[in-house]
Amino acid sequence: MKTRRPISINNSLSHGICNYNCTLCGVNKKTYKGPKEFQPKELTEKLIARIEEAARQGLRVRYVANAGDGEPTLHPDFGARMDLFGAMIRRWNAPNVPAPEVSVVSNGFRLLSPGVLDAIVRNDLTLIVSFPTPNPEAYGQIMTGNPENGRHLLDQVVQGLQKAFKLLAEGHLKKMQFHISPPDRDIVRRDFNKTVHFLTTLANEAGVKDIEMVLFPATSNRSGLIRNRTKGLDLYKDFFQAYRRWNRHNGVLVSLKLSYQRFFPHFKEFLDLLRGFNYPCTWNSQIFLTAQGDSICCNDQAVRNPLGNLTSHTLVELMEEKEAYLPGRVCAGCDQSPRHMSGSFRSALFGWLAQRKLAWTKARTPECDSGRKCLAALHLEPVHADH
Numbered sequence: 001m002k003t004r005r006p007i008s009i010n011n012s013l014s015h016g017i018c019n020y021n022c023t024l025c026g027v028n029k030k031t032y033k034g035p036k037e038f039q040p041k042e043l044t045e046k047l048i049a050r051i052e053e054a055a056r057q058g059l060r061v062r063y064v065a066n067a068g069d070g071e072p073t074l075h076p077d078f079g080a081r082m083d084l085f086g087a088m089i090r091r092w093n094a095p096n097v098p099a100p101e102v103s104v105v106s107n108g109f110r111l112l113s114p115g116v117l118d119a120i121v122r123n124d125l126t127l128i129v130s131f132p133t134p135n136p137e138a139y140g141q142i143m144t145g146n147p148e149n150g151r152h153l154l155d156q157v158v159q160g161l162q163k164a165f166k167l168l169a170e171g172h173l174k175k176m177q178f179h180i181s182p183p184d185r186d187i188v189r190r191d192f193n194k195t196v197h198f199l200t201t202l203a204n205e206a207g208v209k210d211i212e213m214v215l216f217p218a219t220s221n222r223s224g225l226i227r228n229r230t231k232g233l234d235l236y237k238d239f240f241q242a243y244r245r246w247n248r249h250n251g252v253l254v255s256l257k258l259s260y261q262r263f264f265p266h267f268k269e270f271l272d273l274l275r276g277f278n279y280p281c282t283w284n285s286q287i288f289l290t291a292q293g294d295s296i297c298c299n300d301q302a303v304r305n306p307l308g309n310l311t312s313h314t315l316v317e318l319m320e321e322k323e324a325y326l327p328g329r330v331c332a333g334c335d336q337s338p339r340h341m342s343g344s345f346r347s348a349l350f351g352w353l354a355q356r357k358l359a360w361t362k363a364r365t366p367e368c369d370s371g372r373k374c375l376a377a378l379h380l381e382p383v384h385a386d387h
C-alpha cells in the first residue's frame with residue numbers, strides 16, 4: 001500500500017434504508033436500484049476485526065463513521081452494534097496506533113427512540129446530527145421534498161437535540177457535532193445565520209458552551225442517481241469570517257470546519273493522495289463500506305462498482321484496490337471527479353494535478369494502449385440514472 005496517511009471508514013449500517021427522502025440523496029428515489037439491507041452482525045464484527053488487524057500492521061484508522069447510505073439508528077440491533085464498537089475502544093491495545101474515533105451520523109429523527117442515545121453515551125461515541133436549516137418549510141423541502149413535512153419532523157428532531165445537549169452538558173455524551181447537510185447550497189447559505197442562532201440558543205439553554213458545525217463545500221450527484229444543480233466548491237469563506245472561533249454567539253463559542261478537514265486535516269495528506277493513487281479522486285480516498293462489506297467510492301450509492309469486499313480483503317488490500325483504480329463508466333456519470341474541481345485556487349490546482357497523475361499513469365500502463373477500461377476513462381461517456 002502506498003498510502004501513508006491515517007484513513008477513515010464510512011460504514012453503512014443500514015444501506016438504502018432511511019426514514020427520510022432527502023432531495024440530494026438517491027435512497028428512496030425511483031431511480032435507486034442499489035441494495036436495501038441492514039448490516040449482518042458477522043459483518044460488523046468483521047469490520048472491527050479488520051480495524052484491529054490493520055492497527056497491528058501499522059495502518060491507522062483515524063475515524064469510523066456509522067453513517068453511509070441510510071439511517072443507522074433504524075438498524076434493529078443498533079444498540080448491540082454500538083456496544084461492539086464500544087468494546088473495541090475499551091480493549092484497544094495496539095502499540096503506537098491510537099483507537100479510532102467512532103461516530104454515529106444521524107438525521108436526528110430517532111434520537112428519542114428507546115436505546116438510541118443510551119447506546120451512544122455508554123460507548124463513548126460521537127453523535128453527529130445533520131441539520132441544514134431550522135426553517136420548517138426549508139427543512140421539509142430538503143429532507144423530504146415537501147415543505148409541509150418540515151414542522152412535524154423538526155419538532156421531533158429538536159426534542160432529541162435538547163436531550164442530547166443536556167447529556168453533553170452533564171458530561172455523559174462525549175462529543176456532538178452538526179453537519180450542515182444535506183448541502184442544498186442556496187438554502188444553507190440563506191439560512192446559515194438563523195441556523196447558528198437556533199443551535200447556539202439550544203446549547204445555551206442546556207448549559208453547553210461551545211458547538212461544532214461542519215460545512216460541506218460540494219454537493220454530490222451520487223454517481224448519476226441524483227443530478228447536482230450546483231457546480232464547483234463553496235468554501236464558505238464569508239461564514240468563517242463572520243463566525244470567528246473567539247466570538248461568542250448567544251454565549252456559545254461556534255467552531256466551523258469544512259467536511260474534508262476531517263479526512264485530510266493536514267495539507268500533506270492531499271499530497272499523499274496524489275502520490276499514492278492512480279486516480280486521485282477525494283471521494284474514493286477513504287474506505288466506504290456497504291452493509292455487506294463491499295468497498296465502494298463515496299458516491300457509488302447503488303453499488304455499481306465495488307472494489308473488493310471486507311470479508312475477503314484486509315483494509316490494506318482494500319486501499320490497494322482503490323489506489324490501483326482507473327475511472328470507468330460509473331465515474332463518467334459523476335460530476336465530482338477531479339476534473340470538475342473548482343471554486344478555489346487550491347481545489348482547482350488539486351484537480352489539475354489529479355488529472356495529470358491519471359494521464360501519467362495511463363501513459364505507463366501497457367493495457368491502456370488498447371484497453372476498454374482505459375478508453376472509457378478517456379472518453380468519459382455519460383451514464384444515466386437508471387443504469
Ligand code: SF4
Binds near residue numbers: 107
Ligand atoms: S441523505 Fe441521509 S437522511 Fe437523507 S435520505 Fe439519504 S440516507 Fe436518509
Ligand code: SF4
Binds near residue numbers: 282299300327335336
Ligand atoms: S469520479 Fe468516480 S471515484 Fe470519484 S466520486 Fe465520482 S464515481 Fe467516485
